[in-house]
Amino acid sequence: MAIGFNLNGKPVTVTSEADTPLLWVIRDEIGMTGTKFGCGAALCGACTVHLDGEPIRSCQTPVSAVAGKKVATIESLSKDNSHPLQKAWIAYDVPQCGYCQSGQLMSAAALLATNKNPSDTDIDNAMSGNICRCGTYNRIRAAIKSAAAEMQKNARAA
Structure with missing residues (x-):
């Protein structure tokens, strides 16, 4: 079928x-x-x-x-790592082993699609179903906040 x-x-x-x-x-x-x-x-x-x-x-x-x-x-997200989340992931050196990162990025993208300025609690709640065995949760949160700020800046410039 x-x-x-x-x-x-x-x-x-x-x-x-x-x-x-x-x-x-x-x-x-x-x-x-x-x-x-x-x-x-x-x-x-x-x-x-x-x-x-x-x-x-x-x-x-x-x-x-x-x-x-x-x-x-x-x-x-992008073919060349130009999405604000991908750029922030690189800038904040989020991945270590990198295995969970595609799932982390997709959860973060879903969050930012509905919440343009998430709080720490918003981020923690949205990302709670994604496990990072390397424990880069603080960097993930910082990268999401950075990407949100860049997306807001880009929206104002457009």
């Missing part, structure tokens, strides 16, 4: 079984490897993608649940 959805702004059709986790469809059938497998139980956040703008765990979302919807992966 063919399942069609929009992936990073482009229509795609896949032929995976309806109950195949979206993570494996994205990685194995489509070949986009930015989204990572972490725990497989939707507990760590490494596999976070957006479904119609909301962060979801792709390891536990069957591909049938995204039929006709919009999915965005880490590759949707």
Whole structure:
């Protein structure tokens, strides 16, 4: 059975079984490897993608649940690390091992899409489902605040 959805702004059709986790469809059938497998139980956040703008765990979302919807992966932020979050991640030296970072960035992007000036509590709440085994939480929070400030500055300049 063919399942069609929009992936990073482009229509795609896949032929995976309806109950195949979206993570494996994205990685194995489509070949986009930015989204990572972490725990497989939707507990760590490494596999976070957006479904119609909301962060979801792709390891536990069957591909049938995204039929006709919009999915965005880490590759949707930018091809050249020019997204304010990516620039802030680099400036604040957030990644250590880097494994959780695509999920962290996608959760942060979802937060900033709805909250242009998040407080520490807002950030902590939005990021609470993402585990960083290297413990860079303070840098993650600082990078999100920096990206929010840059996005506000860019919006005023536009």
